[in-house]
Amino acid sequence: MTHLTIERADGLLTVQDLGRPGYLAQGLSRGGAMDRRALFEASALLGHDSPLAAIEMAAAGGVFTVSQPTRVALTGAPMMATLDDSPLRWHATHLLQPGQKLRIGGAQAGVYGYLTPAGGITCAPWLNSRAAHLTCGIGALLQSGQGLPCGVDDTPDAPPRIVDAQPRFNGGLLRIAPGPQTDLFDTETLERFLGAEFTRGARGNRQGVQLDADARFTSRFAAGLASDVIGPGDVQMTGDGIPYVLMAECQTVGGYPRIGSVVPADLPIIAQAAPGTRLRFQMLTTEQADASFRSDTSQIAETRARCRNLIRDPATITDLLSYQLIGGVTAGTELEENTCA
Amino acid sequence: MGDDDSLTPEIHPAGPDALLLRFALTPCPAAMAAAQVLAAQLERDPPEGVVEIAPALVSVLLRFDPAITQRATLAQAVLTRADAIASRHMAPPPPTRRWTIPAAFGGENGPHLEQVARKLSITPAAAIAQVCDSELRVLAIGFAPGQPYIGLLPEPWDLPRLSDLTPSVPAGAVVVAVRQIVMFGAPSATGWRQIARSAFRTFLPERAEPMPLRPGDAIRYAPVSDSEIAALARHEDGLGGAKLEVLA
Numbered sequence: 001m002t003h004l005t006i007e008r009a010d011g012l013l014t015v016q017d018l019g020r021p022g023y024l025a026q027g028l029s030r031g032g033a034m035d036r037r038a039l040f041e042a043s044a045l046l047g048h049d050s051p052l053a054a055i056e057m058a059a060a061g062g063v064f065t066v067s068q069p070t071r072v073a074l075t076g077a078p079m080m081a082t083l084d085d086s087p088l089r090w091h092a093t094h095l096l097q098p099g100q101k102l103r104i105g106g107a108q109a110g111v112y113g114y115l116t117p118a119g120g121i122t123c124a125p126w127l128n129s130r131a132a133h134l135t136c137g138i139g140a141l142l143q144s145g146q147g148l149p150c151g152v153d154d155t156p157d158a159p160p161r162i163v164d165a166q167p168r169f170n171g172g173l174l175r176i177a178p179g180p181q182t183d184l185f186d187t188e189t190l191e192r193f194l195g196a197e198f199t200r201g202a203r204g205n206r207q208g209v210q211l212d213a214d215a216r217f218t219s220r221f222a223a224g225l226a227s228d229v230i231g232p233g234d235v236q237m238t239g240d241g242i243p244y245v246l247m248a249e250c251q252t253v254g255g256y257p258r259i260g261s262v263v264p265a266d267l268p269i270i271a272q273a274a275p276g277t278r279l280r281f282q283m284l285t286t287e288q289a290d291a292s293f294r295s296d297t298s299q300i301a302e303t304r305a306r307c308r309n310l311i312r313d314p315a316t317i318t319d320l321l322s323y324q325l326i327g328g329v330t331a332g333t334e335l336e337e338n339t340c341a
Numbered sequence: 342m343g344d345d346d347s348l349t350p351e352i353h354p355a356g357p358d359a360l361l362l363r364f365a366l367t368p369c370p371a372a373m374a375a376a377q378v379l380a381a382q383l384e385r386d387p388p389e390g391v392v393e394i395a396p397a398l399v400s401v402l403l404r405f406d407p408a409i410t411q412r413a414t415l416a417q418a419v420l421t422r423a424d425a426i427a428s429r430h431m432a433p434p435p436p437t438r439r440w441t442i443p444a445a446f447g448g449e450n451g452p453h454l455e456q457v458a459r460k461l462s463i464t465p466a467a468a469i470a471q472v473c474d475s476e477l478r479v480l481a482i483g484f485a486p487g488q489p490y491i492g493l494l495p496e497p498w499d500l501p502r503l504s505d506l507t508p509s510v511p512a513g514a515v516v517v518a519v520r521q522i523v524m525f526g527a528p529s530a531t532g533w534r535q536i537a538r539s540a541f542r543t544f545l546p547e548r549a550e551p552m553p554l555r556p557g558d559a560i561r562y563a564p565v566s567d568s569e570i571a572a573l574a575r576h577e578d579g580l581g582g583a584k585l586e587v588l589a
Contacts, residue, residue, distance in 0.1 A: 024395035024402065026552040027544075028486040126546060136486050137527075138546055180353035180361045180400070226368040229395050229402040229483070231356060253397055253483030261356055286354045286412070293357035293407060 002068035004055075004117050005147045007101070011060030013142040014132035015121050016114075017053040018296070019248065023127065024229060029252050031133040034112045034206060034271040036264075037166060037303075038076030040296070042116035044303035045073045045093050045161045050296070052120025052151070053130040055142065057113040061104025062144070064115065066096045069156040071118040077110025077169055077272055091165040092310060093118075095156055110169035110272035119151020135207055135249040160310040163303065168268045171200070171277035176235060176260035177289030180228065184221040184257050193217050193259060194281055198243070200273040206249040208236075209270055211279065216241030219257040227255040233262040235281075245270050265292050348375055350423035352416045358407055359393075362419050363400040364427060368519070370493060372399040373480060377433040378426050379419075381557055388418045396556045397481045398490065436478060436559035437589035442524075443582045444515055444537040444562045445570035446472075453534035457517065461497050469564055471495055472536070477522070477560040485529075487544035487552030491522040491560050502532035513539045513574070513581065515562070522560075537562070540574035540581025548579060559588070 006013065018039065019032020033039050039051035046052075054073075061079055066072075073093045074081055081088040082103045088094050090113075096102055107113060123130055132139025142148070182190070192215055201210035218241035230236065234246045236256045245262060246254075247270075260283060262270055273279060284292070294302070348364045348371055355361040362379065365372035380396035383403065387394065390410025395402040405415055446469045447454040458468040472494065479489045494517065502518045507530065510516060514525045516533035523533060526543035539562075544552050565573070565582075573582040 021404075022393055023486075023552070024393060024404075025482060025556055026486060026554075027482040027484065027488050028552065127551070136544070136546075177356070178354060180355055180363060184366075221366060224367050226366065226372075226397070226399040227481075227483070228361065228363065228397040228400045229355070231359075233356065251484050252395070253481065264357060289354070290357050290407070290412060295408065 001122070002066060002070055002119065002150045002152055003147045004070070004121070004150050005065045005067070006142050006144060007063040007065055009142055009144045010062040010105075012058040013062065014056050014134065015053050015123060015139060015142070015148070016056040016131045017129055018051055019131045020127050020129040020133075024252050027252050028133075028136065029248070029250055030232070031138075031248050032129065032131045033114070034248050035076050035114070035168075035268045037168070037268045037299070038112065038114040039116070040299045040303045041075040041091065041163050041165060042073035042114055043300055044307050045075070045163050046071065046116065046118050047158075050300065052116065053123070054114045054116035054121065055148075057104065057115060058111060060106045061113060061115065064102040064104070065098070065100065066117070066150075067098055068152065069095060069097050070150065070153045071095050071156055071158065072102070073116040073118075074104075074113070075116065075163070075165070076112050076114040077107040079107050079113045080105035089162065089310070092162040093160050095160070107274070109274070111274050112271060117150040118153035118156070122149045122151050133249055161307050162310045164306040169272045171273050171279045172269060173280050173282055174266045174269055175263045175282050175284050175289070175292065177263055177284050178286055179234060179258050179261045181219070181257045182260050184219045185217070185259050186220070189217050189219070190259070190283075194283055196280070198279045200270075200275050200277045200279060202275050204275070206247055208244045208246045208250055209273070211243045211245065213243075217243060217259065222257050225255055225257060227253045230254040230258065231261070233264065233267050234258045235260055235262065247271065263289050263292050265294065348372055348427035350375075350420060350427050352420050354412070355402055359402055359404040360412060360416055360419070361400050361402050362423050364423070365399050368398045371430065373493070374433050375423070375426050375431070376401055377478070377480065377557060378431045379423055381434045382422060382426075383419075388415055390415060397483065433478065433557075435588070436557060437587065438555070439559035439561060439586045439588055440554070441561045441563050441584045441586070442539050442541050443565040443570060443573055444539040445567045446537040446564055448567060450538035450567055450570065451515070451536040454536040457500065457534055457536055460500060468536070471498075472522075473562045473564055477562075479554050479556050479558045479560060480521070481556055482552070482554060485526050485544065487554055488526045489524055489543060489554045489560070491524065493520045494522065496520065500534065503534065504532075506530045506532050507535065510535050511538065513541060515539055538570060539583075540570050540576070541583045542579035542581065545579040553580070553585075
C-alpha cells in the first residue's frame with residue numbers, strides 16, 4: 001500500500017467515486033462526484049476500466065505528497081498545478097516521486113477539480129462506495145496532515161497521458177428533459193423559463209445549486225403536491241419560483257414542483273458553473289433526452305479515444321512541459337477547449 | 342385529480358433511465374394505498390430490466406437499464422398493472438414485517454401532545470391510545486436516509502403543519518401532521534408537532550443494517566416512561582428497544 005498525504009488542504013476536499021446507486025427506497029441519494037465526467041477522464045487517462053476513488057477539490061486544491069512513485073491524473077476544473085515548482089499541465093497524468101510536492105491552486109474556470117492517484121484512494125468503503133456524503137454524515141472533509149491509503153501504481157513508468165477534455169467550465173446551454181411535473185407549469189411560464197438567461201447564484205453546494213434570474217417561475221399546483229422521488233438534475237422551483245438544480249447529495253423526496261431535469265450529459269456543466277456563470281435551458285423531447293444517454297461503460301470507452309501520450313519520444317525533448325508553456329499555454333487547458341469546442 | 346373515487350394513473354419520464362407512475366397529485370388515501378399495492382407487486386415481480394424501485398406517497402419510481410428494456414415497453418407493463426389496481430381499489434397487501442417501537446409520549450418528549458389532543462377534542466391519554474392502536478405502515482422513506490413517513494392516523498388527525506417552524510427537535514422525535522408520522526433520524530427543524538420521542542435511530546452508518554426500516558413495514562408504538570426511553574437510548578445498536586417480527 002502507498003499513501004497520499006494532504007500536506008495542506010486549501011479547498012474543500014472530499015473522497016469521491018461514482019457514489020451509491022440503489023438506495024433511493026431507503027432515503028439515501030447516490031451522491032458521488034459532482035462532475036462524473038472528470039472521473040471518467042481520469043480513469044481513461046490512467047487506463048482503468050472503471051473509475052477509482054479520487055479527491056474532489058472544490059474551488060482550490062492544496063499540497064500533496066506520496067510515499068511511493070505514483071502517477072496521478074488531474075481532471076475536472078483546471079487549477080494551477082506545480083510539481084516542485086515546475087508547472088504541470090491539467091487534463092493529464094504526471095508521475096509523483098516521494099519527497100516531491102504537488103501544489104494545486106485555485107480553479108481558473110469551473111469549480112471542482114479532481115486528483116486521482118493511479119491506484120485509487122482505498123479508504124474503507126461503505127455500502128460499496130468510498131464517496132463522502134456530507135449531508136448524511138458519511139465521511140468528512142479531508143484535513144491538512146491527513147494521509148489517505150492508495151492502491152499501488154503498478155506501472156509508474158507509463159508515459160504521461162493527456163486527454164482532450166470536454167468543455168464544460170464556462171456555463172452555456174443546459175439541455176433539460178420533461179419530468180413528472182413539467183405539465184404542472186403553464187405554457188407561458190415554460191416559455192419564459194426557456195427564454196430566460198440565468199446566472200449561477202451565490203447559494204450552491206453538493207446538494208443543489210441556486211440560479212438567479214429577473215423572472216420567477218411558479219406553478220399553480222405548487223401547494224398541496226404529494227412529495228415524490230427527486231434526483232440529480234431536477235430543476236425544482238421553490239415557493240418563490242426561484243430555480244434550484246438538484247445535485248449529487250440532494251434529498252431523495254421533495255415536494256416543490258420541478259419544471260424538468262437537466263440531462264446527465266449536461267450535469268457537469270452545472271456542477272462546474274462558478275457563481276455568476278451564465279446558463280440557459282433548452283427543452284428536449286423525452287426521445288431526444290433518452291438518445292443523449294450514455295452508459296458509464298460507453299462514456300469511458302468514448303473518453304479513452306480522446307487520450308494520447310503527452311510525449312512521443314521523451315529522449316528527444318527533455319523539458320517538454322516548459323517548452324509548451326513558452327508556447328503560451330498556461331495550464332494546458334485553453335488550447336484544449338478551443339480545439340474541441 | 343386526487344379524488345378518492347377516480348384514480349388516474351399516469352406514467353411520466355424521470356430522467357433517461359427512470360419513469361414514474363403516479364396515481365394522483367395530492368396525498369389522498371386511495372392513491373397512497375394504490376402506490377403501496379403497486380410497489381409491493383413490483384418488488385415481488387419486477388418487470389424485466391428494472392434495477393431499482395422507489396415508492397413515494399402516491400407514486401412509484403422505477404429505474405431501468407436502457408440496455409435491457411425500452412421506456413415504452415416498461416411504461417406499458419407498469420401502466421397495465423396500475424390501471425388494474427386503480428380500478429379495483431385494492432387494499433395494501435398485508436405487511437411482511439412489523440416493528441414495535443417504544444416511545445415516550447408527552448412532557449418534554451412530546452411538547453405538542455396536549456395541543457394535539459385539544460385540537461382532536463380528546464384527552465392526551467386517548468390521543469396516545471389512538472396512535473398506539475392505529476394500523477400504521479411505513480408509507481415511504483426519504484428526505485434523509487432511513488427516515489420514515491408513517492400512516493395513516495385516523496381522519497381527525499388531518500392536522501395542518503404549524504405556521505412557525507420548531508427550530509430543532511431531537512433525533513427520535515415522533516412528529517405528526519396530515520394524518521402522518523415522521524420519526525426523525527437526526528435533530529431537525531420542523532413544522533410538524535412533536536408528540537413523542539423514541540430511542541430508535543432510523544439511520545446509523547456503522548450499524549450492520551444502517552437503514553433498518555423498509556417501505557411497507559407495519560409500525561406499532563408502545564408507550565413507555567421517560568426514564569425507560571432514556572435507558573433504551575443507551576443501547577448501542579440504536580434500535581431503542583424496537584422489536585422486529587417477521588410476519589410472512
